[in-house]
Amino acid sequence: MIVVGREKLASLPLLTLAAPAIRDAYIAVTDGRANLPPVGYLPLSDRNADCHIKYGYIEGDPIFVVKIASGFYDNPAKGLPSSNGMMVAVSSQTGDVMAVLDDKGLLTDLRTGIGGALATMALWRKDARRIGIVGTGTQARIQIRALAALSDRPLRFTVWGRSMERANAVLADLEDLDLSIAATTDLETLCRQSDAIVTTTPSKEPLIRSDWIAPGAHITAMGADAPGKQELDIALVARADRLVADLAEQCLDHGEFSAAARAGLIQEERCVALGATFSGAAEGRRSDRDITIADLTGIATQDIAIARTVLDELGLLGRPQGTTA
Template identity: 90%
Template sequence: MIVVSREQLAALPLLTLAAPAVRDAYVALTDGRASLPPVGYLPLPGRNADCHIKYGYIEGDPIFVVKIASGFYDNPAKGLPSSNGMMVAVSAETGGVVAVLDDKGLLTDLRTGIGGAIATMPLWRKDARKIGIVGTGTQARVQIRALASLSDRPLRFTVWGRSLERANAVLADLADLDLPVAATTDLETLCRQSDAIVTTTPSKEPLIRSDWIAPGTHITAMGADAPGKQELDTALVARADRLVVDLAEQCLDHGEFSVAARAGLIDENRCIALGAVLSGATEGRRSDRDITIADLTGIATQDIAIARTALDELGLLHGTQGTTS
């Protein structure tokens, strides 16, 4: 069996290389090519941790993918990354395992970062330049790297953290990018001064108040990917002009929009599929005064897209049927 290490995967320029495939992964959900069973979710509340199992297939692909991804949110205090996991690529022709991608969460982090950028860029205003990043973990760093790599315009970032030390640590990790990045502990000011905001925390209570968000602001909410998580004021979700989702059934069940949905403030009719926006089938932002929010809970087609891209770049797809099991 072929095992691809995290080090091999980290050497690939996947933030740019996989972006077209991840973009298509969202469109596949809206044009009928994607087979996407429900997500497996295992909470570990006593350890401030959880595990997701995602799997799916895009019609015509040579592989399907099964992924195990864990989040242990106390790990950074122990000097360990919060995310971990692996992906198994299986031949769609024979059912044999093509490769195990022992990425230890890297591919999930990267595809999430790419997905955030792909959702943010069509929904921000044309003059958006000031980007607020809420959080100081791995995903805060990856979101900045993805936007810097994929954006068609110069951007200025401000990173919010509960402590200035943690926010400054993000800046230190991004020093190689030569980007204008500032750190702050003042979340209200960050929100009021940002053209677009990306939230990346595992918060279980709202961080961003509705009255901090001015007309024209875009928000990409990444953190609420499991029951009990929430980063945005429920009133903010309810008043937004456009609500965009990666997958409505996930977002309304356990995403950022779930609290507003349970309160009866929004329903599926208010939700617009990101894939439909990307394909041009549905309009995203309609005016410079729209408040737009994208709720991304993570979908298996993203995992398929980045795994396929990596295996193809490594030359492991062409002529490979997989071993029988």
């Protein structure tokens, strides 16, 4: 069995390499090519942790993928990463395991970052330059790296953290990039001054109030991917002019949109599929004064897309079983 470790995977330029496949992964959900069974979710409440099991198939692909992804949110205080996991790529022709991608959560982090960047760039105003990043964890860093790698314009980032120490740590980790970037603990000012905001926290209570968000702003909400998580005031979700979801049934069940849906403030018909905006089947932003929100809960086609990209880049697609990477 071929096992590809995190170090090898980290050496690949996946933020740019996998972006076209990730974009198509969203479209596959809307054009009938995707087979997405329900997500497995295991809460570990006494550990402040959870585990997701996602699996799926895109019609015509040489592989399908089963992924285990865990989040242990107290780990950073112990000097450990909060995310971990692995992906198993299986031949869709024979059922043979083609490779185990022992990424320890890296591929999930990267495909999430790419998806967030693609959604933000699809929905922000044409003149958007000021990007607010809410959170100081792994995904905050990757969202910045993905936007910097994929954007067609110079951007100015501001990172919000509950402490300046945490916010400045993000800046220190991104010193290898030529960025305009600042840190703050003032979330209200960040929201009022940002053209686009990306939220990346595991918060269980709303952080961002509706009256902080001006017409024309875009928000990509990444943090609420399990029951009980919430980053946005439900009044803000209800007020938005355009609600975009990676998968509406997930977003309304346990994503950022779920609290507003439970309160009866929004219905499924208000949710536009992100893939449909990419393919042109549906409109995204319709005016410069629209408030747009993208709720991304993560879908298995993203995992398929990044795993396929890795195997193709390493020359493993079609390689006889029993050989090594």
